[in-house]
Amino acid sequence: MTTESILLISRATRNAHEVLETHADRLARRTGVDDVDVATYDSEPIRELTPQFERLTAETVYAVPMCAAHGHDTTTGIPAALSALPGEVHYCEPLGRSPAVTEVIEDRGTQLVPAADDVSLVLVGFGSSSKPYHRQTTDYHATRLREHSGYGEVLTCYLLQNPTVECVRYNTTTDRAIAVPLFLTRTEATEQEIPAKLELDRGGIEYADPLGAHPRITDAVHAEVEKQRALADGDRSAERSFEAQLTRTQRRVATDGDGGER
Structure with a gap:
């Protein structure tokens, strides 16, 4: 049986780890996946995320950028770092349009x-x-x-x-x-x-406070993961999505171990 995990990715802001762990705990209880992992980075997503991703072992990973909308990191560094994952990757949309x-x-x-x-x-x-x-x-x-x-x-x-x-x-x-x-x-x-x-x-x-650990944000993540699951099961349009294109085109270069070119 294929192992599945959800991967929540964010910049390491002031309370990012606390917020992501709250969502991860809720998702672990309700989704039935094998693991829900959290990964954060300060400023260089490829260099900082790659060693974190290489430690993950799930055969199918639903990677969720935990932010309101795509930006430079989510369209370049993060999808490139995802190539370090050993399993099949489904790169999800950011949460903002939910x-x-x-x-x-x-x-x-x-x-x-x-x-x-x-x-x-x-x-x-x-x-x-x-x-x-x-x-x-x-x-x-x-x-x-x-x-x-x-x-x-x-x-x-x-x-x-x-x-x-x-x-x-x-x-x-x-x-x-x-x-x-x-x-x-x-x-x-x-x-x-x-x-x-x-x-x-x-x-x-x-x-007001940022969106944070609000339960409906967990719902938004869950809905996006379930959408990707459904698309992966039978809809070829998933392969044509913007996020799927990013994971195909943004790749790590030949490196010296920390994301820099030889």
Whole structure:
């Protein structure tokens, strides 16, 4: 019988290991796979993840990038490092486009201020000057929240592109606002940079926690893994997915043992 594992991958941010282990424990209880593993890295995914991946022995691995949207690491370094896995790899989508994440965003907001016509909900994304994925993900949730939530307005802003975080205070039209960072874990950006740019000390804007260990994030991971399982069992479209293409095209080069070219 083929052994299966789920592999949760993240940057080693301030509480990343704690958050990932919480999701891993839940997934181990509900999925029936043989193992749920956690892997983190600081800055060089190929060099740092390769030795962690080489220790895994499952014949089929569902690798989940634990982030809101694709970025440089998830489209280059991480898929290249996955070639170190000895088994068959199914590289999953990031979590951001799951409807469950919309629920987490709304829950994070209503924990601070209940939805009302005189309250703005602000989604704070990372953004990118060259890739569309963070904007697409943030816009997806903003659209759903405008349609289904009770907030007077739902706005988006970004750290690395327009509209920028520091413009939020001047773009809202309501008296109160809640800003929800679309980040899985606590980082320097969520703890320092975003609060400073929002000028939280001026009042009028409440600031929510990142998505973190919310149970619905576990649900989002579970749903993505089950989708990949179903595709692997009988749908050739899995081989044509963006993530499958990444694992085919992003490969480690001939190395001297730490990911560098000879």
